[in-house]
Structures are given as structure tokens and as C-alpha cells.
Amino acid sequence: MSVAITGRGAPDFESLFRAAGVTGWMYAADIDTGHEVGHGPDEPLPTASMFKVPLLVALCRQADAGLLDLTGRVTVPAGVRSTGPTGISAMLDDVTISLRDMAYLMIALSDNTSADVLLERVGFDAVNATMDAFGLTGTRVVQGAGEINESMSRDTGHGWPYVDPDDIARLSALDPARANRSTPREMARLFGLIWRDEAASEPSCAWMRSVLNRQVWPHRLASGFPYDDVAVSGKTGTIPTLRCESGVVEYPDGGRYAVSVFTRSFSTALNQPRADAVIGTAARMAVDHLRR
Template sequence: MEALRQKIEDILAADTGCWGMVVTNHATGARLELNPEMVFPAASMIKVPIMYEIMRQTAAGKLSLDETLVVTSGYRTGGAGILKELRPDITMTVRELVTLMIIVSDNIATNMLIDLAGMDQVNRTMTGLGLKSTVLRRRMMDFDAARAGNENETSAADLARLFAHLLSSTGLPPAYGALMLDILKRQQIRDKLPYFLPEETVIAHKTGTLPGVEHDAGILFLPGGPYIISVLTGGLTANVQGLQLVANIGKTIYHHLCFREE
């Protein structure tokens, strides 16, 4: 992937901030890495490990995706999502909460699922999957905890590894891997990796945003097979810088893989 590496390095040369990136051909193992182990604030990327843990516990018979939970006023918080706009004490299934957590990055749904799965259990499972830098330390929108040093963290290498596990349904019955990919393919936040791609392009992905931070990672499905892409950015002077950077990287990767040989 040296030709692709040069194209991406040319894009990065005109940029400031910091970044970590992994692009992997899932079938052949061919891999491009730039600062893969650099640790970043996870932002909403941490929602993918939470989803995996919910599915793992469901497969083990500890949870049911059809179980219903009440969205009480105690869970109301700001940021992304739609549950904050709906009537108080609405009832949702676990499956619906997982879907909202991923496709619109709903923070209320996320905090409910953190309590359901258990923060420590999410971390133990991620460690067991070989993720070295991914840790869930706080709920969504708990900026006091973040300022106190309890920030959620991850790396491009960890996210690439986790998406490979999802694609292979590692440690889970295949139906659960397929369900997670189906939810990720319905992602409605498409302002980064898929921004410049043809509408029919299939990508199962999750984005993350914090002040000075823009991330996107997932699986790009192409006729030649799936590619796992993880792009994390930080130290941005303005978030639009990260949006444009990740979108241009997504376009460059797509055109290189579709129209050029590796």
C-alpha cells in the first residue's frame, strides 16, 4: 500500500494537529499504518465497544435485546441524540437503544447501556480482545470526569482490531456480528469518511467528535472485498479542519482502492 501511503502523507503534510490511521485489506492482511498506537480521546468511538459488550452478554444469555427499559429523567443529558427530544419516561428495547447509540450517537441511550453492561465489564472484554489502549472511564457528557483525568481513550490500531473482530464475529455467534454490522451500515452521521463517496457505497462505521477531535472508523465494502479503515485526529484548531481532513482521506482511499492496484 505504499502508493496509497504517499497520497495520504501528501494530504497530511498540509495539515496541523495529530493523527493516527490504519487501513487494512481484510482478505490479504495488507496494511497501511500511520501512528497506529497513538492514544486519543475516544469521543463517541467508545460506543462501538459498548455495543460489542451488550451483544456478548446477550449471546451469553445475561441480557435480552427485547428487554425494555424506561428512559427516566435521571438519564437526560445534552449532546447528540434524539431521546432528549422525546416525551419523559418513554420505553425502549435494548435493541432500540443500541441502534440509537450507533446511528445517531445518542448519549442518553449510551449512558443507559453503560449502566446495563457495566463499565468494568466493557473494559475487561476489550482487553480480552487484544485492545491495548481502549478504556471506558466515564459516561457521555461527563466533562467534569474528563477534566479530572478520567477520559475515555482509544487508538486507530485498537479500533481497526475491534472492527476486524466484528467482521469475523470473534467470540460471538455469527448472527450477532451480522447484527452489529447491519446497525453500523445504517449510520446517519456521514460527514467524514463517506462524505465524498458515491451514495451507493456500503460502509459500516462510527464517528466521534469532541472539541479539537474528529474520528471515523469502520469497514468499507468494495467489490474486491472489505477494507477496515480507522482515522483519528486531535489537536485541531477548529473541528472543521478535522472534518475536511477525514473526508479527503476517505475520498483518497476509495479512489485508490477502486481505480488503482495496491
């Protein structure tokens, strides 16, 4: 059973999420002390595009082991694309690019085609074995981005982003038993490993941090920390009714906090500013609690 981690003065996350029209789960921890706060932190949940972070870690570990060269170049023909609005997925011509730059597109722009090409190189088994090695046994990658989109088209008969309430129960992409999955605690732990140089070699972890810091989406986790001297790095995920983001918030005094927030909205509408913003608000409340 997933329960809240509470303490004296812990935030009322339940009321916060409900007011935004969502059900929410979250976990935050001080990367250096281990102090934590959470709300349903061990709930198995679909990760949507956040599966790209375990893939990034496994990619770097294979590069560290000499199993692949991140500077090696690959050509993606124009006719070979996973559906998506950004990166190579949105391009019309053949693209020749290094594996390292594909990883940047996968994280910073959430490019689905880059993710699927890299996943083919790394392999599902390697990604999941990497998570097992870290004790993140609730984190699994079983689908590529293209497979996720194809499953939604198959399950609804018309695909997304436009879905009806009746479609939601049919979406296997929202079922953690069948989809890519993790928990708020495990996603935050994975980010903690990257920030402590434990996920891969020190140079690889430094590079992963730099890529995660370049994510272009400011409307979720980063919206809770609108300050020039606070750095927010992370990776979002979105499929119908599911909005999530995991990342790290760094303060100028050296405080570092791994945060993961998942939400499921009551509405199937594509644009829901409150549902996006509550991710940043919940993260800010959690970090403020930890800093006190």
C-alpha cells in the same frame, strides 16, 4: 513510539493532514488479507463517542451468553438524561424502549443517554474485559458520555461546544491517560472482528453491522466514497479539536477494508469542514493504496 506503516507508493498522509489544519493518525487494513497501511497507528488517543463500539460488542456478547435480553424494555424518565443533541438525550418526555433499540440510537444517532443506560447495564469491567480478550489492551472505557460532558464543563467552567484555545490544555477528556481511549489500529481491528463474525455470535455480528451501516453522519468517512455501490459503515466521535471515525468500507467486488482516522485540529472552531472532510480523504487514499 508510534510510526507510519509505509510501503512502495504509500500516501503522504502527513502533508494531507497538515493542509487540512489538523494533526492526524490513521490505520487501514484489508479485512481478509491483513494488508495494511497507516500513519501513527499505535498512538493512544481519546475516542470520544467511538467508545460506544466497544460497548456495543460487550452488550452483544452478554446477550449471546444469556446474561441480558436485548428485547427487554427500560423506561428512561424525562428528568434522567445525559446531555446530547440527538436521540433520547433530546427528547422531553418519558421514553420506554428496548435495549436493542437503545443500542441502535447509541450507534446510528450517537445518543448519549442510550449509551449511558446501556453502559450501566453492561458495566465498565465487562467492556474492558471483552477488549482484553481480543488483545485490544490499549482500548479502555472509563467514562460514560455524561461523565465526559460533565468533565468538560468542570474543566473549562462553561462546557462546550464553545471553547477557547486556553481551555484545551485543561480538558481531561482529551487526555488518553484519563479518558476513554484506543489507537487507530485497535479500533480498526475491532471493526474487523465484527465483520469477520469473530466479535460475537454470527447473528449478533450481522446485527451490529446493520446498525453501524445506519449511522446518519455522511461528512467524514463516507465523504471519501460517494458511490452508490460502495457501502460505508462506521462510528464518529467529536469533542473540542478532536474529530475521528472508525468503520468499514465495502466494495462490490467483495473487498472489505477496516479504517480508523483520528484528527486534532489546530483551531478550536466548532465548524471546520476541511477537518471533517480530510477523514474521508485519508480513508480513500488508504483504501486505494490497499486495493492497488
